[in-house]
Amino acid sequence: MSGSAQHWDAALAEGRFLLQRAPDGTALFPPREHAPGSGAALEWIEASGRGTVYSATWIQRRPPEAPYNVVLIDLAEGARMMSRVEGVTPETLHIGMAVQARITDGPLLVFDPVAEGAA
Amino acid sequence: MGDRFPRARTAVVGSATFGVGEMPGYSALEIAANAVHLALADAGIGLPEVDGLFIALPDDLFGGLSLAQYLGIHPRFTDNNRAGGASFMSHLVTAVMMLDAGYLDCAVIAYGANQRSSGGKLSTPARPDRWDAPYAPMYPLSFYALAAARHMHQYGTTREQLAEVAVAARAWANTNPEAFAKGPLTIADCLAARMVSTPISVRDCCLVTDGGAALVLTRMDRARDCPQPPVPILGAAAATWYNSLSQADDVTTTAAAESGPRAMAMAGVTPADIDTVQLYDAFTINTILFLEDLGFCAKGEGGAFVSGGRIAPGGSLAVNTNGGGLSCCHPGMYGMFAMTEAVRQMRGVAANQIPGAKVALAHGNGGTLSAQATVIFGGVDTA
Numbered sequence: 155m156s157g158s159a160q161h162w163d164a165a166l167a168e169g170r171f172l173l174q175r176a177p178d179g180t181a182l183f184p185p186r187e188h189a190p191g192s193g194a195a196l197e198w199i200e201a202s203g204r205g206t207v208y209s210a211t212w213i214q215r216r217p218p219e220a221p222y223n224v225v226l227i228d229l230a231e232g233a234r235m236m237s238r239v240e241g242v243t244p245e246t247l248h249i250g251m252a253v254q255a256r257i258t259d260g261p262l263l264v265f266d267p268v269a270e271g272a273a
Numbered sequence: 274m275g276d277r278f279p280r281a282r283t284a285v286v287g288s289a290t291f292g293v294g295e296m297p298g299y300s301a302l303e304i305a306a307n308a309v310h311l312a313l314a315d316a317g318i319g320l321p322e323v324d325g326l327f328i329a330l331p332d333d334l335f336g337g338l339s340l341a342q343y344l345g346i347h348p349r350f351t352d353n354n355r356a357g358g359a360s361f362m363s364h365l366v367t368a369v370m371m372l373d374a375g376y377l378d379c380a381v382i383a384y385g386a387n388q389r390s391s392g393g394k395l396s397t398p399a400r401p402d403r404w405d406a407p408y409a410p411m412y413p414l415s416f417y418a419l420a421a422a423r424h425m426h427q428y429g430t431t432r433e434q435l436a437e438v439a440v441a442a443r444a445w446a447n448t449n450p451e452a453f454a455k456g457p458l459t460i461a462d463c464l465a466a467r468m469v470s471t472p473i474s475v476r477d478c479c480l481v482t483d484g485g486a487a488l489v490l491t492r493m494d495r496a497r498d499c500p501q502p503p504v505p506i507l508g509a510a511a512a513t514w515y516n517s518l519s520q521a522d523d524v525t526t527t528a529a530a531e532s533g534p535r536a537m538a539m540a541g542v543t544p545a546d547i548d549t550v551q552l553y554d555a556f557t558i559n560t561i562l563f564l565e566d567l568g569f570c571a572k573g574e575g576g577a578f579v580s581g582g583r584i585a586p587g588g589s590l591a592v593n594t595n596g597g598g599l600s601c602c603h604p605g606m607y608g609m610f611a612m613t614e615a616v617r618q619m620r621g622v623a624a625n626q627i628p629g630a631k632v633a634l635a636h637g638n639g640g641t642l643s644a645q646a647t648v649i650f651g652g653v654d655t656a
Contacts, residue, residue, distance in 0.1 A: 211418035212471045236405040249426045
């Protein structure tokens with residue numbers, strides 16, 4: 155047994171990206187013990203990993219260090235999370251861009267751009 | 274029920290700032306204590322009469338206890354409520370209700386910080402939460418950048434419009450002797466400024482200064498015996514929707530859209546009745562968001578609203594008449610300074626006095642656009 159945050163961490167360490175769903179169908183992140191606003195019971199669901207960039211910022215660093223991005227992702231299931239998009243530049247990263255989650259070292263969730271026209 | 278407020282039954286009778294700008298050699302507590310001393314002198318009230326103490330210090334989680342000890346008083350009630358820069362408007366809500374209920378007779382709200390002299394960086398114990406932290410957002414700056422980027426995407430707001438906010442603030446500061454940042458500032462200067470976290474450049478960011486401020490509040494019956502004309506408190510409301518901006522439903526609408534209308538309803542005013550607006554402008558996007566959320570313009574039109582010098586001296590709405598956090602002072606948490614400027618405007622003694630101003634709004638912001646609180650002050654002859 156553990157709290158919901160530790161449960162989520164353990165799943166991520168096994169390569170699974172979990173979300174929670176409330177009885178009204180709302181998907182949640184970050185994990186909680188009960189549904190926000192109602193206190194209802196929650197169920198765990200596997201995230202599709204599909205998402206869209208909701209907002210993005212590039213944090214500047216002293217050269218030669220390159221800027222890095224911090225984004226808010228709207229997940230296909232409806233929840234939102236902070237993350238970063240890898241393999242993009244300030245010219246190619248844009249709000250509304252389709253992205254796909256990937257678990258990288260850490261373990262940490264990051265997102266990759268989905269090629270235009272890809273399913 | 275709820276939101277029952279003792280309109281104009283309490284008032285600010287003492288107000289002071291201390292050490293605004295640079296105050297090397299002073300601790301945060303010393304700066305706060307000096308502001309309290311000056312505000313009590315302004316009110317003609319002795320230290321032993323203070324029975325309510327409200328404070329949030331930048332790096333002292335038990336600031337109320339520290340200040341009580343330092344001042345050598347035994348308050349009936351001490352409040353360390355921390356809602357970031359909105360803490361002080363929240364303190365005022367509690368103080369007003371406790372005064373009106375007769376639990377307290379004299380409340381002091383205070384703040385002090387030496388952020389400029391002690392290192393020149395924002396000092397805060399606040400951090401991104403564990404879900405945001407792995408992505409290394411600048412705290413709190415990148416969160417405001419994410420709100421600004423989305424506002425630009427959703428409504429077509431431009432960097433030039435953000436720059437208008439900074440330029441207006443500087444113009445007010447240039448004629449305020451207390452303001453720290455003075456000198457010419459143009460839209461072009463802002464656009465050429467070093468980028469920090471896109472779309473926020475250094476010129477979109479508030480100052481890092483020292484400074485303290487304090488307010489003394491009491492019931493109106495007693496306030497009339499004080500040497501200064503009392504500034505009545507007409508309404509005050511705090512609103513909390515989230516802590517991390519990542520969890521906002523819509524990052525372009527803040528809880529000011531709740532706190533503002535609630536405070537104005539208590540006061541019996543609408544935006545059209547408000548003569549001067551003091552907003553917590555930690556970043557230029559704040560001013561645009563809060564003007565929209567408080568109802569001075571429609572959602573999404575804030576960028577156009579601030580353009581053409583409309584909130585600068587001589588414009589149609591007098592916003593941040595002291596120069597705000599962008600150009601007057603920003604000692605870590607600015608909320609108190611929005612209120613002391615509103616009080617000056619109501620007393621008719623502001624450096625950039627708005628002639629005939631009868632109603633002032635002061636709005637505080639805390640965290641990552643998280644905590645919002647609005648106070649409406651009336652003129653000294655408010656019925």
